[in-house]
Amino acid sequence: MAINKDSNGYTFIFAIALVVVVGAGLAAISIGLKPFQDKNVEIKKKMDILSAINAKEINGSDTLDISRKNAEKLYEKHILVDECVVIGSDGKERDLEAFDVDIKKQYRDKNLSWCDRDYPLYVAEVDGAKKYIIPVVGSGLWGPIWGYIAVDDDKETIYGATFDHKTETPGLGAEIKQEFYYTQYVGEKISGGIKSVKDGTGKEVGNGKVDGITGGTITSKGVEEMVNRTLEVYVKYFKG
Amino acid sequence: MSEKVKAPKEPLFSKKNKRLVVEPLDDNNPVTIQVLGICSALAITVSIEQALVMTGSVLFVLGAGNMIISMLRNLIPSRIRIIVQLVVVASLVIIVNEVLKAFMPDVAEKLSVFVGLIITNCIIMGRFEAFAMANKPWPSLLDAIGNTVGYGVILVLVSVFREIFGSGKFFGITLFGDRIEGTGAYSVGYMDNNFIILAPFALFAVGIIIWIQRARNTKLIEEH
Numbered sequence: 001m002a003i004n005k006d007s008n009g010y011t012f013i014f015a016i017a018l019v020v021v022v023g024a025g026l027a028a029i030s031i032g033l034k035p036f037q038d039k040n041v042e043i044k045k046k047m048d049i050l051s052a053i054n055a056k057e058i059n060g061s062d063t064l065d066i067s068r069k070n071a072e073k074l075y076e077k078h079i080l081v082d083e084c085v086v087i088g089s090d091g092k093e094r095d096l097e098a099f100d101v102d103i104k105k106q107y108r109d110k111n112l113s114w115c116d117r118d119y120p121l122y123v124a125e126v127d128g129a130k131k132y133i134i135p136v137v138g139s140g141l142w143g144p145i146w147g148y149i150a151v152d153d154d155k156e157t158i159y160g161a162t163f164d165h166k167t168e169t170p171g172l173g174a175e176i177k178q179e180f181y182y183t184q185y186v187g188e189k190i191s192g193g194i195k196s197v198k199d200g201t202g203k204e205v206g207n208g209k210v211d212g213i214t215g216g217t218i219t220s221k222g223v224e225e226m227v228n229r230t231l232e233v234y235v236k237y238f239k240g
Numbered sequence: 241m242s243e244k245v246k247a248p249k250e251p252l253f254s255k256k257n258k259r260l261v262v263e264p265l266d267d268n269n270p271v272t273i274q275v276l277g278i279c280s281a282l283a284i285t286v287s288i289e290q291a292l293v294m295t296g297s298v299l300f301v302l303g304a305g306n307m308i309i310s311m312l313r314n315l316i317p318s319r320i321r322i323i324v325q326l327v328v329v330a331s332l333v334i335i336v337n338e339v340l341k342a343f344m345p346d347v348a349e350k351l352s353v354f355v356g357l358i359i360t361n362c363i364i365m366g367r368f369e370a371f372a373m374a375n376k377p378w379p380s381l382l383d384a385i386g387n388t389v390g391y392g393v394i395l396v397l398v399s400v401f402r403e404i405f406g407s408g409k410f411f412g413i414t415l416f417g418d419r420i421e422g423t424g425a426y427s428v429g430y431m432d433n434n435f436i437i438l439a440p441f442a443l444f445a446v447g448i449i450i451w452i453q454r455a456r457n458t459k460l461i462e463e464h
Contacts, residue, residue, distance in 0.1 A: 011317040018324060022331045029335055036342035044345070068346065 043068055045099075046075040051162045052133050052148035053078060053124050080130075083123040089115040091236035098122055104146060107137045119233050129153050131160075134234050138226025141218040143167040145176065145226065151190055155238040161185040163223060173219030184210040190231045196224040252378065260382040264390035266457060271394040272450045273460065276362040281395055282442040284354050288411050291399035293347050295392030297340075297355060301332040302364050302384040309372040310380035316373075325368040326359075333358045363387055398445045406436035 003010055050066050055074045057064040066074060084098035098120035106117045122133035130153040137146040147163035161182045168174040175181055188194055188208060196212040197204055205211045212220030251257075270276045280298075284290045305328050309316075316324050337355045340348035348355070358364070367387055372380040403409050408416045408425075417424015424430075435441055454460045 005315075005317050006319065011320055014315065014317050015320060015323075018327060022327055026331055026334055029338055033338045033342040037338070037345075040341065040345040 040068075043071050046079075047071045048162065048164070049122055049133055049135075049148055050074050050078065052150040052160050053126050053131050054160050055126070078124045078126060079133075080123045080125055085121050085123075087119045087121060087233065087237045089117065089119070089233050091233065091240045093237075094118060096120075103135055103137050104144060107144070114229070119230070119237075121234065121237070124150070132234075132238075134230060136226045136230040138222050138229070140165050140168045140176075140222040141173050141216075142169070145219065145222055147176075147182075147223075147226075149185065149190075149227065149231070151234075156189055156191060158185050158188045158190060165219070168219050169216070171215075172213060173216035175213045175216060176219060176223055181210075181213065185227075191235050193228045193231070194224060196220045257379055257382050260379055261386035261389075264383075264386040265393065266390075266453070267460065269390045269394065269453070270363045270366075270387050271391055271446065272453055274363075274366070276366055277391055278443075278446065280354060280357065280361055281391075281398060281446055282439040283357075284351065285395055285399040285402055285442050285445075286406065286437055287403050287409075288396060288399045289347070290350060291392070291395040293340075293344075293351065294354065294358075295388060295395055297336045297358060298361065298364070298391060299385070299388040300336060301329060301358055302367060302388050303381055305329055305332055305364060306367055306372040306380040306384040307377045309368045310375060310377040313373050313375075321373065322365075322369070325365060329359050329364050329368070363391055394446065394449060397449060398442055401445055402436050402442065405433050406441075408432045 047066050047068070050071065055066055055078050057066070057070045057074055064070060081099075086094045086096040086098050086101055088094050096118055099122075101118045101120045103117070103120065106112055120135060122135075124131045124133055132151040132153075132155065134149045134151065135146070136149060137144065139145065143166040145163060145165040145168065147161060149158060150160040151157065152159045163176040163182055165174060165176060168176065184205065185194065187206075188210070192208045195209045197209045198214075198217070199205055199209075199211045212224075264270055268274065271278065271281055280294060284294045305325075308328050309325060312324070333356060336358070337348070340351070340355060367383060371383045375383070400410070403411075404415065408414060416430055417426050
């Protein structure tokens with residue numbers, strides 16, 4: 001080849017051709033795989049919702065935890081899709097599909113004030129009784145935290161809760177994910193609000209108080225703020 | 241590249257080509273001798289599964305990358321060759337990441353940022369620059385396989401040790417009973433060593449492997 005590979009022209013043409021080819025290829029792959037990835041995200045969300053009511057797959061004598069495999073089946077079994085609603089901060093229902101509302105995205109959107117956000121409510125059925133699952137989202141120390149709180153059919157007592165986080169400190173704030181933390185919420189009342197306390201003895205806990213995480217105060221306070229801010233809206237809806 | 245085609249000069253598995261695969265396993269191991277790819281060896285060797293998935297991902301990226309670079313080696317303008325290599329690694333890594341997210345979401349979640357960090361794995365750029373830029377595609381592929389296996393062997397060795405003594409598991413199967421409920425070995429006072437799960441321990445483990453390897457293979461010891 002008589003092309004001078006060190007010339008500027010060749011270098012530019014090579015660079016442009018490379019970028020075009022690579023860009024087109026990656027775009028095609030990304031579009032092709034998108035449906036599969038969206039499906040996985042959807043299943044993950046269903047798993048999170050189900051974990052608030054601690055759903056289990058009962059297969060003969062075996063009890064299986066929620067996994068990607070059985071999430072769809074369990075979701076269909078427990079969640080009453082037709083009864084799920086979306087409410088506004090005024091406690092009135094909005095004409096939206098609960099599962100399609102991305103509350104994390106709305107929380108991040110600084111232009112959307114809290115009263116304009118949508119509040120989805122999932123209705124589930126466990127052993128013949130109705131449970132209401134409330135998604136919550138807030139801020140921890142380093143990044144977003146979120147969770148799901150299930151309320152009993154008296155629309156007052158917490159039946160189950162689960163929290164997760166993106167980047168809280170392992171061993172400290174990240175402990176909100178652990179069973180010992182979220183089980184404290186079970187049995188509390190939603191109308192009075194939940195207070196996070198620092199209690200080494202365990203005597204103060206209960207009756208609207210949960211023990212925060214030692215060394216994870218800001219995360220614990222974040223959970224407190226997120227839970228109370230969100231529950232207020234739902235209490236309004238349940239009473240109205 | 242079918243084997244029926246009469247190789248013009250050298251057979252597909254000539255001595256030289258075999259050396260390309262065998263040498264990185266011991267005498268020229270990318271991790272223990274060249275001390276490349278250490279960051280990932282520290283980060284993802286907590287469980288054997290992660291180590292294997294990482295090795296698989298690196299095999300794909302390095303294998304395909306070495307071939308692509310080797311095929312383009314006479315076309316790449318030398319002034320922008322590093323950028324071209326980087327574009328190739330980055331695109332391959334994005335492909336791996338997208339595929340994992342689509343078909344192995346649990347593994348993708350666990351490996352999280354480390355898949356993206358394959359780009360910074362020095363072994364890859366090192367092989368592109370040192371080997372693929374100067375050799376034909378077939379030897380480049382063999383070189384990639386050799387180096388990845390050499391890398392993978394160390395990852396798996398470290399991860400086997402860390403998973404057994406750090407989490408009391410082997411391939412996710414509990415070995416010593418239930419830690420939380422205190423059954424099995426835990427009931428008589430056995431404890432998992434939490435230090436082993438932390439990244440610094442992997443450095444000790446790699447160091448010990450280097451020590452053992454040099455004690456056995458004395459030609460690796462440098463003159464002082």
